[in-house]
Structure formats: C-alpha cells, structure tokens
Amino acid sequence: MPKFQAPRGTRDLLPPERSVFLRLEEAARDLATRYGYQPIETPLFEQTAVYERGVGEVTDVVEKELFRVQAGRGDEERERWALRPEPTAGIVRAYVQHGMRTWAQPVKLTLTGPMFRYDRPQAGRYRQFWQFDVEVIGDPGPAVDAEIIELATAFFSAVGLSDVQVHVNSIGDGACRPAYIAALRDYFRAREAELPELERTRLATNPLRLLDSKDERMAPLIASAPTISQHLCEACREHFEGLLAHLEALSIEPRLAPTLVRGLDYYTRTAFEFYRPGAEGQQQALGGGGRYDGLVELLGGQPTPGIGFGIGLDRVALALAEQSAALSPEHWRPAAVVVGADAQDTVVRLQVATELRGAGLACWPDLTTRRLGKQLEGAGRAGAHFAVICGDELEEGHVQLRDLEAGTQRQVAVTDLARELLRAQAQHRHGGDG
RNA sequence: GUGGCCUUAGCUCAACCGGCAGAGCAUCGGAUUGUGGCUCCGAAGGUUACGGGUUCAAGCCCCGUAGGCCACCCCA
Numbered sequence: 001m002p003k004f005q006a007p008r009g010t011r012d013l014l015p016p017e018r019s020v021f022l023r024l025e026e027a028a029r030d031l032a033t034r035y036g037y038q039p040i041e042t043p044l045f046e047q048t049a050v051y052e053r054g055v056g057e058v059t060d061v062v063e064k065e066l067f068r069v070q071a072g073r074g075d076e077e078r079e080r081w082a083l084r085p086e087p088t089a090g091i092v093r094a095y096v097q098h099g100m101r102t103w104a105q106p107v108k109l110t111l112t113g114p115m116f117r118y119d120r121p122q123a124g125r126y127r128q129f130w131q132f133d134v135e136v137i138g139d140p141g142p143a144v145d146a147e148i149i150e151l152a153t154a155f156f157s158a159v160g161l162s163d164v165q166v167h168v169n170s171i172g173d174g175a176c177r178p179a180y181i182a183a184l185r186d187y188f189r190a191r192e193a194e195l196p197e198l199e200r201t202r203l204a205t206n207p208l209r210l211l212d213s214k215d216e217r218m219a220p221l222i223a224s225a226p227t228i229s230q231h232l233c234e235a236c237r238e239h240f241e242g243l244l245a246h247l248e249a250l251s252i253e254p255r256l257a258p259t260l261v262r263g264l265d266y267y268t269r270t271a272f273e274f275y276r277p278g279a280e281g282q283q284q285a286l287g288g289g290g291r292y293d294g295l296v297e298l299l300g301g302q303p304t305p306g307i308g309f310g311i312g313l314d315r316v317a318l319a320l321a322e323q324s325a326a327l328s329p330e331h332w333r334p335a336a337v338v339v340g341a342d343a344q345d346t347v348v349r350l351q352v353a354t355e356l357r358g359a360g361l362a363c364w365p366d367l368t369t370r371r372l373g374k375q376l377e378g379a380g381r382a383g384a385h386f387a388v389i390c391g392d393e394l395e396e397g398h399v400q401l402r403d404l405e406a407g408t409q410r411q412v413a414v415t416d417l418a419r420e421l422l423r424a425q426a427q428h429r430h431g432g433d434g
Numbered sequence: 435g436u437g438g439c440c441u442u443a444g445c446u447c448a449a450c451c452g453g454c455a456g457a458g459c460a461u462c463g464g465a466u467u468g469u470g471g472c473u474c475c476g477a478a479g480g481u482u483a484c485g486g487g488u489u490c491a492a493g494c495c496c497c498g499u500a501g502g503c504c505a506c507c508c509c510a
Contacts, residue, residue, distance in 0.1 A: 005483090008501065060508050064435070086510085119508070120435075129510060212508090273510095285510060312510030341468045374463090376470040391468060404470070 009119070009127030017317065021130065024313050025112050027158045028132040032110035035151055037134055040109045042090035044116075045069060045081040054089030054266060054299055061085050065117040067127070083116035087133040088266070088292065088308055089299070095137050096301035106138035112313075124315050125283055132287075135308035137296065142239045145270045145291060145307055146246030152274060152287060152309050153252060161276065161319055164286060167257035168247075168272045169228065170240035171208075173293065176233035177268075181207055183226045191221060211259035227258040239269055266292040270307065276319060286319065287311035335425050337379035338365040341372050341391035348390045352399070352414070356388075359418035361425070363388075380404050385428060386421060 006012055013021055029039070048068065055062050067083035084090050091109055094100075100107045112132045121127060134151060136144050149166055156164040172180055185207045192200060199218060202209045211222055232240065247254055260271055271290035289309025296304035338353040340346070346367050353365035363384075366375040372389070379387045389400035389409075399417060402409040412420055 005501065065508080115510075117509075120506095121502085122505090123503070125509075131510065209508095283509075287510065310510060315510060339469090343467090370463090371466085372468055373466065373470070378470080380470040387470080389469070400469085402469075407470090409469080 007127070009121035009125075011126065020317050020320065021313060024132070024159055024316060028110070028112050028155060028311075031151060031155055031158060032134060035108075035147075037108045037110040040091060040094065040111050041113065042084070042087070042094050042111070044114070045083050046090050046093065048080045048082045050089050050093050050299065051082055051085060054092065054295060055086065056266065061117065065119045067116040067118045085117045086115055086310060087111050087113070087131060088135060088295070088306075088310075091133075091135050091308075092137065092292075092295050092299050092301075092306065095304075096296060096299050100137070101302055101304065106136050106144070109135045109137070111135075115310075122283060124312075124318050126314060130313035131310040132313055133308060133310045134289075135306060137306040138304055139307070140293070140305040141270065141291065141307060142242035143246050145243045146250060146252070148289070148307055148309060149247065149254075149272055150250050150252060152289075152311060155311060156274065156286070156316075159316060159320065161286075161316065161323075163276055164274050165277060166252065166254045166272050166274055167260055168243070168254040168270065169257045169260040170232060170236055170243075170269050171261060171267060171271050171290075172228055172232055172236050173268045176231055176236055177228075180226070180228050180231035183231060184208070184210070187225050188221070194221065208261040211261055222259060229258055236269055243270055266295040266298065268293045272309070274311070279319070284315070285312070286315050333383040333385070334363045335361050335384070335421055336363040336386040336388050337375075337382060337384040338363065338388045338390065339372060339375035339379060340366070341389060343369045343371050343375075345390075348394060352388060352390060352417075356418055356421065359422065361418065361421055363421075376402075376404075385424065388417065 032039070048066070051062055051066060062085075065085060067085070069081050069083065071081070091111065095107060095109075110133065113130065114128050115131050116128050118127060119125060132155065134148060136148060149168070153164065153166060156162070171177065185203065188195065188199075188203050188207060188210055192203065195203065196218070199210055210218070211225065229237075229240075244254070254272070257273075260273060267290040269291045271288075273288035274286045275284060276286065287309055289307070291305070291307040293305040294303075295306055296302065336356065338349045338356070340349045346365070346369065349365035350367065353363055356363045366378055368375070368378075376387055376389075384404055387402040387404055389402055391400065393399065393411065394414070397414050398411050399414055400409055401412045401417070401420065
C-alpha cells in the first residue's frame, strides 16, 4: 500500500474515467446552453450560515454532513466556512448579493462541479462528488417545472441512459404542509405502539421522514397513511395539476410518488427524483430537485420563486459502466507519431512534429532515445494512423510515411507532408463515421 | 455516527499446520545497431496497508490505527 492515498471517500479520476466525466460535462453544457441557461460558478465554500439558513439547520446535510473548515490568523479573524454540500444555496446567495432581481426574469443558471459531504463513503456515495446543476429563479411555474424536468430527461438520454424515470410529488407549501404534517403525526401517534424504535424518534423530529422508511414493518402503515395530495391547498393542487398537464404535453410519463419527500428544508411544492427501473434504492438516485419558493427570502432577498435540480455525475458514470458503457471513452488518437531512425536525434523529430501541429494536425514526436522498432511499437499502441519516419532521406527533403493500419509505406517530401496527412485524416473521418 | 466482511507487486490473485513471498497480465530491455502488432529470452517491481504484541520463527495468531466494500442512516 502506498504511503499516501486519496482521502477517504474521495478518488482520482484517472484518464479513461476522467474523459467519461468530461463528456458528461460537455453534454450538460451543450444542453444547458441550448435551453438558455447561463453558466455560473460560485466559491467551493461559503459561510456556514448560508447552508444553515438555506438548507436548514435540522437537516442531515447540515447537522452531520457539512465539511467544515476553519482558517484565519488570529482567533478574531478566524471564520467558519463549509465546503458546498449542494449548489443551490450558494447560487441563491449570489443571486441576492448581485441584485439579479434587476436582471431579465427569470434568471436561468447552470453550474457543474464538485460538491462535498462528510458522509460515510459507500459505492456511489463519495465525500467529493460531481453535480450538474440547473436553477431557474423568478418563475413561479408550473410550466417551467415541466421544462426543467424535461431538460434532465434530455440529459439522461443524451448520455445514453434511456430508461431513466422521473418520480414526482408535490410537498405543498407554507399554507398546507403544516396541516399535513400534523395529520401525519396524528396518524402515526395513534399507531405509535406498532412503530420500530428508530421510527418513533423520527416521529418526534421529522414525521415526513417516516414515509421514507425502508423498514418492512412500516410498509403497511405507510400505505394507509394520509397522503400529501389529500391535503394540498387549492393553489398547490392547481400547481401540481398544471405540472402534470405540461409533462403530459411533453410525453413525459412521471411516476407519481406520494411518499417522496426531500431532505433539504427549502423545497416547496414540486419535488422530483430520477431513477432507473430496478435501481430505485435510496442511494441510487441519479438526480433530484424541486421548487424552493421561500429560499431567496430566507437568504435575505425579496420573496422570489425558484426551482432547480442536481444530477450526480458519479452515479451517471456508474450507471453507464453497469450497462457496459454507451459512453465508452473514445481514446484520443493522434493522426501521426513522428519517429526517428537515429535514436539519438530528437531534434528533427521535435521539429517535424511541431511543424505538423502548426498545420493543425494532432500528432506528437516520440522523444525517447530508444531504437526505431520500439518507437514504432509505441506509435501503434497510441493508436496513431501514421508514423512519420525521419531518416537519412531527410537530407534530400523526404521522410517515410508509414500507414500503421494498412502496414504500407511510401516516401513523401517534407513540404507535402502536412497536406498529405490532413487529406488522409479527412478521408479517414468520412470512411470511419459512416 | 453504528454494525458486518475485507486489505499480499501497477492490476487480478497464490503461498499446506506459523517455516526462504510467488504466478499471470501490465511495464522496461534484448533477440531485430532503419521498420510496430506475433514469438522467444531477460530485468525491474514488496517495510505482505501502518503500528505494536505473542513466538526460535508471523503474510498467516492477538490488539490498535488507516483504507476499501456492504448494510443502517442519508442523500446525488
């Protein structure tokens, strides 16, 4: 075992896997741009209070998973920060700080980057993980709720996960949720004797969580528990029906999930999560999001509605690997590798390769001083289409152009080399793509 | 934060009852001093995760720590 390892719950993204991530990020950027979302980046850490206030002080994310950092010279200067456990609170903080309410509304933003939670690591669960995030601030919906869900499904199919299903629910708002929670509490209190120990303590702290329980003994109790849909106020009910109508118009068939609740306090009304059929465990959500109509105000802004989602790129990559890589990372292949007959003469190789790159070609020189056979072996292994062999004929202005795939070779004037390679590259593309 | 299983070369794994730490793949070199893929030969690669204990002797037994996986919890 090496002396130093990546910290617990983190990992290195090595070349093949890193390119999968880059392609996911590229797909995310393309989609978000086409849908009219502007890229934003916020600091990787915020004042702890931003999360305590925004995410909620009694949520697990803040209570036990916050990655706290402290820095500063003296005790007085020392500040309390936390690495971002999710992107929304920071983005909303930026919205308020920079007066984005004076921008054209709604403000549509996207961010892709690492998030941090100090949780016990497990497969698909890391202390540093990547999210593709999208937020719309200033539109009360419900049409935009449907649009954003459609955007997420478009992302999943764009990267090769065609069977992802969205689970939706409405969790009400300040007008109706309190009454529902009270009804739920009453229901479970009346059956407290039947509750497992853990669930009994939950009943006191957060009754909504009982609906999430995977304890088998809870299943029948949950099945006959009052549902939020029966308790939605008129405004929330209309909003939810509006969402469903818009989804139907987009041919998206959501799975209604009356027990879906979210772990962060800021959510109101629309809540949704994405799963693949057969992988619907709690730790297997590919993404999730919802509406947060009270958050901007909580963070010191004017009352402003908002909605967004986050997609876990680590889990998407995992899912892709499981279905044997629709996104198998295409290796970067050079058009040519420049090799030399004189093992010691790295000067000409570097010169020739630099000229070819100047002409726009993807190529590199073999700069080792190993013999020609080894250099060619390396070129072949790198997947190069051609090897440019620099030898004695260079004195007459020629090199050998070897087609590594065909095993053929011919002499070419150095002055024609770039043109020849570019033409071959273009032909190869057309032939290869068909 | 709680519990279970696990950790030997870069990777996948051997090593009898406690008795010289090994193989395949990968890497590098040679056969081939100007021609890749195949083949053959060779080299390098280890504080057996780390620290302690028991023993004549520990990869193996005991204790602790770190890390991994799984379940709980929770989210992405």
